[in-house]
């Protein structure tokens with residue numbers, strides 16, 4: 001991204017229209033000594049940061065508390081599932097953007113920006129695609145059309161797109177996916193070029209997990225985006241998902257890792273933060289969890305062009321964790337009854353009174 005575009009990205013993270021906002025939750029406890037009990041989005045606006053959540057659109061439709069906190073606490077939203085290929089193109093060439101459109105409208109009404117998730121991934125693909133007997137040329141054209149049609153549909157309404165998601169293994173080799181097998185590694189650059197053609201103003205991100213610290217995987221992402229930018233491929237940013245588990249110990253060196261991407265002239269973002277634990281939860285585990293969230297936010301706030309910090313859902317009432325990691329859970333900022341947890345207070349405190357490095361441009 002050119003410097004003016006990067007500066008514009010940071011500027012849109014700042015200066016949010018602040019709407020009448022909700023309290024922290026039904027329990028509405030104070031933010032702790034010296035910490036004002038202001039909604040996260042207001043506090044983040046002071047730091048020129050957008051704070052976001054993934055949104056479960058069924059909960060948004062059915063649960064008034066969920067709706068109130070989604071609109072009141074966050075200044076950007078990511079559809080947790082409804083912009084994924086299996087939902088948006090369930091039959092070849094037949095698109096269904098209805099659920100995603102409803103979320104984009106909600107975001108618009110609440111002064112929120114939208115992170116589009118996701119264009120190229122190995123998961124949640126429709127069966128017509130995975131079990132079809134397509135030639136490489138046909139598959140390339142299918143990918144081109146899907147990206148073009150989807151990005152055009154949301155043109156001007158999506159702030160950041162996760163263009164390519166989780167293309168690497170933890171050892172830094174490219175993941176064996178339908179895209180790599182059939183199209184070769186060039187699919188990544190193609191995807192960014194096609195997305196840029198469809199909406200030249202959207203910020204285009206590479207997004208992955210276990211890349212928050214330095215190691216073979218984040219080195220591989222770093223080498224990829226450096227090479228793509230040198231080749232003039234329109235990559236604007238790197239997303240660090242931020243799925244942590246306290247049983248593994250909390251990561252170190254995240255700010256230094258984010259900084260090297262920043263020095264490439266890229267925007268960065270924390271895109272899917274949650275901090276899970278082995279159940280049952282207790283006060284000590286919740287305190288460690290709070291520190292995990294705090295460390296992720298601190299790394300972002302220290303990074304000049306870290307433009308948004310998104311949590312992957314905000315309440316334990318709706319979370320992907322228990323079904324994916326049996327015996328684990330309690331990964332979110334609010335408990336199942338919408339009581340704010342220590343992690344919520346830690347984010348409030350971390351956002352309060354932080355002087356961020358001045359942005360370039």
Ligand code: 9MR
Pocket residue numbers: 080081123124165241272320
């Ligand atoms: O939270 C999502 C869950 O509801 C889906 O069942 C799951 C299917 O793979 O995807 C989850 O979201 C993932 C995201 O799209 C990409 N990064 C990892 C997230 C958690 O698995």
